[in-house]
Amino acid sequence: MITAASLQNPACPVPRTAGPRIQLGHGSGGKMSAQLLRERFLPRFGNRYLDELGDGALVGVQGAEVVLSTDTFVVSPLEFPGGNIGHLAIHGTVNDLAMMGATPKYLTVGFVLEEGLEVALLDRILDAMQGAAAACGVDIVTGDTKVVDRGKADGLFVNTTGVGFLRDGFRPGPRRAAPGDAILVSGPLARHGMAVMAAREGLAFEADIESDTASLAPLVESLRAAVGDRAHCLRDATRGGLASALNEIARASDVGILLTGQPPVPTAVEAACEMLGLDPLYVANEGVLVAFVSSDAEDAALAALRAHAAGAEASLIGHVTAEHRGLVALKTGLGGTRVVDMLPGDQLPRIC
Amino acid sequence: MRYLTEYRDPQLARTLVDRILETATRRWTLMEVCGGQTHTIVKQGIHEVLADAVEMIHGPGCPVCVTPLEQIDRALHLAERPDVIFTSFGDMLRVPGSECDLLHIKARGGEVRVVYSPLDAVEIARANPDKEVVFFAVGFETTAPANAMAVWRARELGVTNFSVLVSHVTVPPAMVAILEDPACRVQAFLAAGHVCTIMGWDEYEPLVKRYRVPIIVTGFEPLDILEGIWMSVKQLEEGRHELENQYVRAVRRGGNRPAQELVGRVFRIVDRAWRGIGTIPGSGLGLRPELAAFDAEVKFGLASIRAEEPAECRAGEVLRGQLKPYDCPAFGTLCTPENPLGAPMVSSEGACAAYYNFGRLHAGSEAVT
Numbered sequence: 001m002i003t004a005a006s007l008q009n010p011a012c013p014v015p016r017t018a019g020p021r022i023q024l025g026h027g028s029g030g031k032m033s034a035q036l037l038r039e040r041f042l043p044r045f046g047n048r049y050l051d052e053l054g055d056g057a058l059v060g061v062q063g064a065e066v067v068l069s070t071d072t073f074v075v076s077p078l079e080f081p082g083g084n085i086g087h088l089a090i091h092g093t094v095n096d097l098a099m100m101g102a103t104p105k106y107l108t109v110g111f112v113l114e115e116g117l118e119v120a121l122l123d124r125i126l127d128a129m130q131g132a133a134a135a136c137g138v139d140i141v142t143g144d145t146k147v148v149d150r151g152k153a154d155g156l157f158v159n160t161t162g163v164g165f166l167r168d169g170f171r172p173g174p175r176r177a178a179p180g181d182a183i184l185v186s187g188p189l190a191r192h193g194m195a196v197m198a199a200r201e202g203l204a205f206e207a208d209i210e211s212d213t214a215s216l217a218p219l220v221e222s223l224r225a226a227v228g229d230r231a232h233c234l235r236d237a238t239r240g241g242l243a244s245a246l247n248e249i250a251r252a253s254d255v256g257i258l259l260t261g262q263p264p265v266p267t268a269v270e271a272a273c274e275m276l277g278l279d280p281l282y283v284a285n286e287g288v289l290v291a292f293v294s295s296d297a298e299d300a301a302l303a304a305l306r307a308h309a310a311g312a313e314a315s316l317i318g319h320v321t322a323e324h325r326g327l328v329a330l331k332t333g334l335g336g337t338r339v340v341d342m343l344p345g346d347q348l349p350r351i352c
Numbered sequence: 353m354r355y356l357t358e359y360r361d362p363q364l365a366r367t368l369v370d371r372i373l374e375t376a377t378r379r380w381t382l383m384e385v386c387g388g389q390t391h392t393i394v395k396q397g398i399h400e401v402l403a404d405a406v407e408m409i410h411g412p413g414c415p416v417c418v419t420p421l422e423q424i425d426r427a428l429h430l431a432e433r434p435d436v437i438f439t440s441f442g443d444m445l446r447v448p449g450s451e452c453d454l455l456h457i458k459a460r461g462g463e464v465r466v467v468y469s470p471l472d473a474v475e476i477a478r479a480n481p482d483k484e485v486v487f488f489a490v491g492f493e494t495t496a497p498a499n500a501m502a503v504w505r506a507r508e509l510g511v512t513n514f515s516v517l518v519s520h521v522t523v524p525p526a527m528v529a530i531l532e533d534p535a536c537r538v539q540a541f542l543a544a545g546h547v548c549t550i551m552g553w554d555e556y557e558p559l560v561k562r563y564r565v566p567i568i569v570t571g572f573e574p575l576d577i578l579e580g581i582w583m584s585v586k587q588l589e590e591g592r593h594e595l596e597n598q599y600v601r602a603v604r605r606g607g608n609r610p611a612q613e614l615v616g617r618v619f620r621i622v623d624r625a626w627r628g629i630g631t632i633p634g635s636g637l638g639l640r641p642e643l644a645a646f647d648a649e650v651k652f653g654l655a656s657i658r659a660e661e662p663a664e665c666r667a668g669e670v671l672r673g674q675l676k677p678y679d680c681p682a683f684g685t686l687c688t689p690e691n692p693l694g695a696p697m698v699s700s701e702g703a704c705a706a707y708y709n710f711g712r713l714h715a716g717s718e719a720v721t
Contacts, residue, residue, distance in 0.1 A: 019452065021459040201468075274356060276468070277442070333362030334369065334574065336397010345455070349442035349466065 025345020029240030029284075032345045034248075053252060054174050055096035055235065058166070067102035069093055070161040078121065078155050080199040082191070082210030085158060086128030088286055091215050092238070093162040094136045098220040099234040099289065101172045102164030104136060109143040109160050114153040122156070136215045138162070170224045176232040177253035181320040182298040184291045186219055186311045187212065188264045189242055193283035194272050203276075207268035214287030214310045222311075223291060226304035230297035237288050240343070243281040245290055246328045247342040259318035259330040259340065277349040281340060292320060359573030368578035369401050375585050376405035381537050382584055383530070385523060386492075386544035387414030388572045396574045398581075406581060409537070410670070412526050412629065413544050415491040416443050420625040421659040423490075423519040424449035429657055430486050430517065430648060431462040437480060439473040440488040441495075442466045450659050470502035470516075477506065477514035486648045489516040494546040496520055496637055497611035500618035503639070503646050515648040518638055521624055523547050524555045525635035531563045535674055540584040542570040542577065545599035550615075552607030557595050564593045571599040618643060627661065628668030670704060677704040 025032040042050065049057040056069030071092045078085045089109065097104040109129070113122070133140055191212040198209055216236060223231050233253065237245040242263060250257045265273070265280045273280045287310055293301040298316065305311035318330075328340040384390060390410045393399050399408045412418055428449045431438035438454070445454040445464065458464040463483075467473050470487050477485035489499040499516065506514040523544060530536055543556060548569045556567050566587040570580030580598040587594060597603055615637070624636020639647045649655065666682070669675035677683050683704060687697050697704040 019456050019459065021456070023455050023459045025455065271356070332395070332397045333360070334365050334396050334398065334401050336400040338395060338397060345446075348445060349468065 028346045029244050030343040055099040065166045067100045067164045069096035072159040076154050080196045083213040086125035087213045089158045089160045090132035093160040095216045095236045097162045097164035098217040101170045104138045104164040106141045106163040111145045112153050112157040113147045115150040172234045174252040177292040179322040181292040183318045185317050186289045186314045188266045190269045190280035190283035192286040194269050212287035216289050219311050222304040226300045227297035230294040233292040235290050237285045239284045241282040243340050251326050256321040256324040257328040261317040263317050282347050359575045372582045380588050381407045381539045383409040383411045383538040384542040385411040385413040418626040419490050419519045420627045425659045426654045426657050431457045437463045437483050437485045439465050439467045470499050474506050477511050485514050487516045489518045493550045496615045500614045503618050515646045515651050517648040520637035525632050529632050540566040542580045545571040548603045550608050550611050560595045566593045567595050569597045
């Protein structure tokens with residue numbers, strides 16, 4: 001029989017996620033990632049810039065406001081339908097800068113190459129980076145290359161760090177979502193994660209699923225022009241998917257989030273997720289943003305997003321509420337409500 | 353036909369909800385047997401909209417939840433061996449054993465791989481002749497044919513470095529155990545549609561007669577479950593107790609005979625311990641003695657690995673339907689998906705995880721971050 005005493009001093013032999021070693025789940029973007037950040041990094045490095053936990057940091061450099069962001073890219077396979085790691089490395093950092101409201105300007109790149117990597121593959125990745133950087137209007141201004149023994153890296157790892165500049169009072173931030181805000185999502189979900197998984201596992205689906213990797217900077221620029229600072233908060237829904245992005249904002253802004261509209265998922269992606277026992281709300285995107293805009297800006301913001309190919313299917317998915325602070329809830333088709341929680345680690349496929 | 357959205361139509365679902373609410377003159381207590389059904393019920397909020405007509409008790413049909421601690425410990429032991437590649441369905445990886453889980457073993461250097469099909473494990477064995485490849489054969493009658501197929505295929509191909517750690521369970525003996533319990537409150541069952549796709553429903557008819565309880569073979573989509581509930585409520589209101597098949601698009605009386613034949617060729621009925629419940633006679637499948645070469649327990653001498661379950665975990669009462677997950681004092685505080693005390697919190701099909709993830713708003717429990 002269970003007693004209060006036994007609960008306070010559990011003799012349970014069950015393990016904790018906080019084991020003595022790093023697990024893959026620590027890189028999932030879910031609760032284990034957040035725990036690692038909270039318990040290991042922030043206590044040591046915490047300062048007024050880092051503690052904001054934005055996609056980048058807003059710093060002052062000789063009177064100018066500059067946004068810095070960095071991201072490291074690891075993906076297997078290096079090439080997948082819709083792009084390669086080079087596209088991700090440019091778009092990822094460009095998008096993080098854009099989510100801070102900054103216009104991306106300069107990038108640095110750092111490579112870890114594995115002995116034995118085919119030069120032809122490296123060329124394709126570098127071509128992708130050059131093309132993506134040119135399209136985004138950013139210059140790669142410095143870089144570094146290291147080579148490690150065969151087996152020590154998954155072909156290659158790449159880090160990009162970006163610098164962008166802010167414009168006239170546009171300051172979206174993770175703490176600024178407010179009750180009443182409309183929540184918009186810029187496009188269909190889960191394409192990147194499922195495209196990579198299909199390529200990795202050699203799965204063939206009826207319709208090709210392509211990664212959505214894209215620069216979101218043009219969408220943000222349109223939003224800025226259309227609604228300005230009524231766009232309170234922007235986030236790209238990368239690893240951990242839309243659900244994790246929403247949970248991060250709910251906690252950072254200390255608000256509740258109620259989803260009432262069905263986030264769009266392409267038919268082929270939905271079928272693939274069903275088959276593999278995965279929930280598209282938790283699958284990674286590389287070209288989808290979530291925008292929290294004041295309710296009077298909803299229509300203008302939707303129109304601004306829809307003016308772009310990457311935002312053509314933008315839609316309203318819910319609202320911010322003062323209730324159930326820190327939680328994301330979803331209204332089901334039947335009229336019930338459920339919590340859309342952050343996952344502990346990586347999503348595990350269900351047995352049957 | 354996409355066989356997906358058709359069975360999730362909100363308009364039709366609301367029609368069925370209304371019909372159930374109109375039909376019920378009192379509140380009935382139903383048990384859905386399968387974890388997949390629990391998942392749909394909580395995900396769609398079905399228990400919430402039907403609260404006036406039915407109380408849904410979540411049954412023991414989550415394979416991850418009922419795999420005994422001892423078998424998990426044996427899996428961990430094997431996965432840690434440098435000569436072993438341990439293969440498993442995905443959601444077994446986070447199930448806690450006595451010391452840790454398969455994800456921790458992987459982080460410590462054990463080779464643990466997720467497979468979608470047990471036949472993939474046989475292929476891994478063929479591709480790695482210098483390694484022993486073990487597949488964790490868990491689940492109900494639904495996964496048994498594919499797991500049997502893997503063993504049979506390995507035997508046909510003469511693959512000697514492949515074996516299975518078996519922890520298969522079967523549904524009817526568990527239902528008998530629930531019905532025989534003096535504390536049993538279940539008035540009708542939604543039987544597990546996919547189990548019946550394999551086994552048919554012959555085994556359930558004696559239960560209907562002996563215990564005078566309606567059993568409805570039911571599918572997994574929202575409309576399936578609502579229709580199954582409606583058929584149950586109708587029987588109860590009319591004082592009938594019959595076996596009915598809601599899942600007509602998948603289930604036939606005799607089930608899938610070739611699959612049953614294959615299962616019979618590879619497995620035999622054994623006593624099996626259920627996590628949180630205890631040993632139920634004749635409730636498991638084990639490898640036939642003539643296939644002992646493929647039995648990881650024999651091959652690696654695992655019989656000495658024994659384990660007792662933690663006393664704080666009340667998973668057994670949850671699995672028997674005597675405790676709602678949020679009535680457990682450990683729920684959401686000591687026991688969370690990141691730090692599970694019991695298996696029902698681990699799998700997304702587990703009753704506790706289903707409630708934790710999907711039901712906290714209405715369970716009245718504090719948000720846990």
